[in-house]
Amino acid sequence: MSYAAKTSSIVRNKLVTKVHLRRITRDNFRECLELQVDDSQKGLVATTAQSLAEAYVDSNLVPLAVYDAAACGYDQPNVPMVGFTMYEIVAGVGFIVRLMIDCKYQRKGYGRATMVEVIRRIKLCPDVEIIATSYRKKNEIAAKLYQSLGFALWDIEWAKSHPTEIYVKLRE
Ligand SMILES: CC(C)(COP(=O)(O)OP(=O)(O)OC[C@H]1O[C@@H](n2cnc3c(N)ncnc32)[C@H](O)[C@@H]1OP(=O)(O)O)[C@@H](O)C(=O)NCCC(=O)NCCS
Numbered sequence: 001m002s003y004a005a006k007t008s009s010i011v012r013n014k015l016v017t018k019v020h021l022r023r024i025t026r027d028n029f030r031e032c033l034e035l036q037v038d039d040s041q042k043g044l045v046a047t048t049a050q051s052l053a054e055a056y057v058d059s060n061l062v063p064l065a066v067y068d069a070a071a072c073g074y075d076q077p078n079v080p081m082v083g084f085t086m087y088e089i090v091a092g093v094g095f096i097v098r099l100m101i102d103c104k105y106q107r108k109g110y111g112r113a114t115m116v117e118v119i120r121r122i123k124l125c126p127d128v129e130i131i132a133t134s135y136r137k138k139n140e141i142a143a144k145l146y147q148s149l150g151f152a153l154w155d156i157e158w159a160k161s162h163p164t165e166i167y168v169k170l171r172e
Contacts, residue, residue: 017109018069019117021085022077024052028065031081038103044139045100048084060088061097066114082110085118094122096133099142115149119170132169134159 024032032048046054055061063086071077083101087094096118101110122131132154135142143166151168159167 017113019082019110019113020067020069020072020077021064021114021117021121022067022071024055024063024065027076028081032065032084035081035084035100035102037100038106041103044136044142045098048100051084051086051098055086058088060090062087063098064118066101066110068110080105083114085114087118087122089122089125089127092127092129094125094128094131096122096131099133111145112149115145119149130154130169132167134162134165134167137164137166 022028029052032052035048037045051063055063063084065081066083066085067077067081068079070079081102082105084098085096085100086098087096089095096115099111099114099118101114119131122128133146133151135146146168150171152171154167154169156167159165
């Protein structure tokens with residue numbers, strides 16, 4: 001395959017990547033605990049163990065496993081779990097608390113597709129007036145991804161002064 005054909009097929013594949021989000025249950029939590037990011041990304045996101053512990057004590061949090069869309073319709077997913085996400089809806093804000101894609105499955109469009117799907121879900125809730133998320137100041141990949149999805153700096157007092165985190169909200 002020529003370079004041009006290869007590049008255009010990668011671009012095409014990433015554009016059509018879709019995900020299936022599913023609750024974490026006793027059937028899939030072990031696979032969730034095994035999800036790993038690259039060593040260089042470890043300071044950017046909490047482990048899934050920590051996230052699941054947070055969700056255990058905070059019923060506002062909705063932790064979800066990320067699968068390729070091919071898993072939809074199967075009681076037992078026929079494809080591996082590729083990532084993890086978690087959101088909450090509090091005080092009119094749908095906040096995407098976590099997003100991570102296992103290092104084996106990164107750069108295939110799953111991160112973007114997960115954000116699109118979580119945003120779709122959050123928008124279904126009538127309580128939500130703002131959709132927001134945050135990332136570490138040094139996380140340039142997340143910054144670019146969220147900007148390209150329509151997120152811009154969240155002009156709210158407590159967020160502006162945060163020492164390590166940038167808070168962004170989806171433009172209306
Ligand atoms: C951020 C993260 C979720 C992206 O997941 P992903 O599945 O690799 O993302 P996608 O394949 O959908 O790519 C999204 C964009 O990021 C870019 N990107 C992803 N990884 C990249 C890398 N290592 N270097 C440069 N760009 C990268 C892609 O090129 C793509 O941009 P494009 O759509 O303009 O081409 C993943 O890198 C991750 O889990 N990182 C560690 C945790 C983290 O930072 N979470 C987010 C903040 S809490």
